[in-house]
Amino acid sequence: MSQQTRSDGDTARRADDVGPESAEVVRTRRETRESDGAKRVEILGCPFDAITEEETVDLVFRWRDAEPRRSHHIITVNVAILMMAREDPKLAHAIEKADLVVVDGKPLVWSAKWLGAAVPEKVSGVDLMKRLLEAGNERKLSIYLLGTTQERLDVLERVIRAKYPHVRIAGTRNGFFKQPDFPDVVRGIREAKPDLLLVGMPAPFKEIWCEEHREELEVPAMLGVGGAFDVMAGFVPRAPRVMQDAGMEWAWRLAMEPKKLWKRYLTTNSAFLALLGKTLATEHIFARR
Numbered sequence: 001m002s003q004q005t006r007s008d009g010d011t012a013r014r015a016d017d018v019g020p021e022s023a024e025v026v027r028t029r030r031e032t033r034e035s036d037g038a039k040r041v042e043i044l045g046c047p048f049d050a051i052t053e054e055e056t057v058d059l060v061f062r063w064r065d066a067e068p069r070r071s072h073h074i075i076t077v078n079v080a081i082l083m084m085a086r087e088d089p090k091l092a093h094a095i096e097k098a099d100l101v102v103v104d105g106k107p108l109v110w111s112a113k114w115l116g117a118a119v120p121e122k123v124s125g126v127d128l129m130k131r132l133l134e135a136g137n138e139r140k141l142s143i144y145l146l147g148t149t150q151e152r153l154d155v156l157e158r159v160i161r162a163k164y165p166h167v168r169i170a171g172t173r174n175g176f177f178k179q180p181d182f183p184d185v186v187r188g189i190r191e192a193k194p195d196l197l198l199v200g201m202p203a204p205f206k207e208i209w210c211e212e213h214r215e216e217l218e219v220p221a222m223l224g225v226g227g228a229f230d231v232m233a234g235f236v237p238r239a240p241r242v243m244q245d246a247g248m249e250w251a252w253r254l255a256m257e258p259k260k261l262w263k264r265y266l267t268t269n270s271a272f273l274a275l276l277g278k279t280l281a282t283e284h285i286f287a288r289r
Contacts, residue, residue: 038050038051038055038059038100040101041112041117041118041119042117043082043103043108043111043112043115043117043119044082044111044115044275044276044279045086046077046082046085046095046101047095047096047101048077048101048102048103048108048112048117048119049100049101049102049119050118050119050120051100051102051119051120051123052120052121052123053121053123053127053128053131054131056074056100056102056123056128057128057131057132057135059100060074060132060195060196060220060221061135061139061141063220063221064141064195064196064220064221066220069218069220070218070220071214071215071217071218071219071220071222072099072100072220072221072222073094073097073098073099073100073210073211073214073222074098074099074100074101074102074128074221074222074223074224075094075095075098075100075101075102075207075224076102076103076104076123076124076125076128076223076224076225076226077095077101077102077103077104077108078104078105078108078124079105079107079108079250079268079269079272080203080264080265080268081095081104081203081204081207082108082272083268083271083272083275084203084204084268085204088204090204090208091203091204091207091208093211094204094207094208094210094211094212095207097211098207098211102123102128103119103121103122103123104122104123104124104125105122105124105247105249105250106122106244106245106246106247106249107247107272108122109121109122110247111276114276114280115279115280115283116283125223125224125225125226125228126225126226126227126228126231126232126238128223128225129198129223129225129228129232130232132196132223133160133163133164133167134164136164136166136167136195136196137163137164137165137166137167138166140166140167140168141167141168141195141196142167142168142169142170142193142194142195142196143160143167143168143169143170143194143195143196143197143198144169144170144171144172144173144189144192144194144196144197144198144219145157145160145169145171145172145173145198145200145229146172146173146175146185146189146197146198146199146200146201147174147175147198147199147200147201147206147229148174148175148200148201148229148230148233149174149175149176150174150176152229152230152233152235153172153173153174153229153233155233155234155235156229156232156233157169157172159232159233159234160232170192170193170194171188171189171192171194173185173188173189175200175201182209182213186213186216186217189217189219190216190217190218190219193218194219195219195220195221196219196220196221196222196223197210197217197219197221197222197223198223198225198228198229199222199223199224199225200225200226200227200228200229200230201224201226202226203224203226206224206226207224210222210224236256237256238252239251239252239253240252250265250269
């Protein structure tokens with residue numbers, strides 16, 4: 001078995017590290033995920049599910065229709081989040097406990113292949129959100145929108161109502177709230193009873209917040225989509241398809257917001273390439289023995 005493929009024993013050891021109650025929850029989620037046909041692999045120390053975008057969409061609707069109603073958390077992990085999780089125990093814990101962890105970015109798809117832990121395709125937050133809304137328009141999905149500014153949220157709501165008239169918007173709230181507001185935010189979402197909670201807020205807040213409040217929220221599917229709200233509302237242009245396919249979407253975002261992102265991308269991408277290079281070299285050395 002490749003070093004990058006997670007074994008049941010490795011999963012159990014990681015689960016045990018988070019305490020007895022959490023360990024049981026992690027094991028239950030692993031068994032549920034495996035019954036849904038999602039194989040979990042490990043890429044550079046981070047768990048991922050080898051699943052396509054369409055399979056993810058189908059899974060969300062199966063969760064929506066299942067009884068009893070139970071919360072499920074999907075996390076999209078790109079290079080930045082993968083590297084962030086190596087330094088942030090809370091984020092790493094949220095990823096470990098998530099029901100589904102998908103590869104968000106061509107560089108990780110390629111890395112997985114090189115490391116012998118292939119995943120079928122990239123499943124980005126913005127593409128997954130769009131596909132869920134398309135399917136939801138046919139299957140009457142209800143959603144809750146949490147994040148971005150009130151102005152942009154209002155525009156996004158109008159866009160969704162116009163493009164996806166059969167998607168019911170159960171509620172919305174902008175992303176400007178603090179810890180004392182958490183109970184009210186959670187209560188508002190729970191009482192709205194959406195099928196899907198979309199969180200358009202930055203990492204690692206969205207991943208950690210959803211995981212910490214998942215049981216209180218009682219939402220069949222929760223998905224953090226970062227800046228997808230601003231893209232879908234038309235405030236931030238998406239990278240051209242050719243750049244997406246070439247794994248250069250990060251360069252497009254850097255060009256859009258250079259002052260905000262240059263330092264993050266310089267340090268994150270450099271650290272990622274160093275980690276990947278070291279891992280590939282180590283595997284090559286062991287393969288020759």
